[in-house]
Amino acid sequence: MDERHWWVAAKIQQTFKVGKTFQPEVFESYLSQEKILDQLDKFFEVDSPKYLFVYRNRKATENSDITSSLVLSTETLSSLAESIAEKDLIFLYFLRKNTDNVIAESSICKEILCGEIKGNPLKIFSLKMSEIFLPFFKNSKNWSNCCEDRQKTLLQNIEKCSEVLTESGKHLPIMVILNIFSFIYLYMACLHKCNHQVCFLIAFRKMSIFK
Numbered sequence: 001m002d003e004r005h006w007w008v009a010a011k012i013q014q015t016f017k018v019g020k021t022f023q024p025e026v027f028e029s030y031l032s033q034e035k036i037l038d039q040l041d042k043f044f045e046v047d048s049p050k051y052l053f054v055y056r057n058r059k060a061t062e063n064s065d066i067t068s069s070l071v072l073s074t075e076t077l078s079s080l081a082e083s084i085a086e087k088d089l090i091f092l093y094f095l096r097k098n099t100d101n102v103i104a105e106s107s108i109c110k111e112i113l114c115g116e117i118k119g120n121p122l123k124i125f126s127l128k129m130s131e132i133f134l135p136f137f138k139n140s141k142n143w144s145n146c147c148e149d150r151q152k153t154l155l156q157n158i159e160k161c162s163e164v165l166t167e168s169g170k171h172l173p174i175m176v177i178l179n180i181f182s183f184i185y186l187y188m189a190c191l192h193k194c195n196h197q198v199c200f201l202i203a204f205r206k207m208s209i210f211k
Helices: 003-015 024-031 034-044 058-062 077-084 105-111 121-138 148-171 174-191 195-208
Strands: 051-057 071-073 089-096 112-118
Touching: 003 024, 003 034, 003 051, 003 089, 003 105, 024 034, 034 051, 034 071, 105 112, 121 148
Parallel strands: none
Antiparallel strands: 051 071, 051 089, 089 112
16 A cells, blocks of 8 residues: 555545544555455546445444545446435545546545535535526626536536426436436536536536536
8 A cells, every 4th residue: 555545444434434434444444455455546547437435335434444434436426326316425525637647645635535425415516506606607707718608508507407307306316316417427527518518518427426
């Protein structure tokens, strides 16, 4: 294990309260397992998966067996639909900006976006759409070469996206919602090309961690 592994380990330790929930020695032994190290090594390499997810059910907090309650995965979020549907999930994610190079020990903080979700991921993302993305673009004054019609179209699409997420979350299975957002992303990617729109699409992928 090198500094990259320990950086990830520190984030996991902070989120899942290692030392209170698990003994540090047990946690270190868990991370040293060949399967876990292979997942981490693969995530650091060229052309790797762009995301690494670590999650466990909040109800398992008192469970001392870390190997059965803490999960590391580089699968797409849609592949983890059953797991993320749990409302009591504690969810830690690591996202790579690009996979064109091996992540160096000295640049891991710049290369990887890390965050956590404590609750229902769909509900939280819906709030981000309505409370962060939409106000940001509505108040933005520098639209570069983006014409007024494209600005209006982008704002309308963000509003529609937020509405679809909110309404779908009430009635549809999570797998269906993930497929809806795959379509929305492809549609918007084809429709918009100005700088602000590209920034939104990048942020949309990173914040939603949907594929």
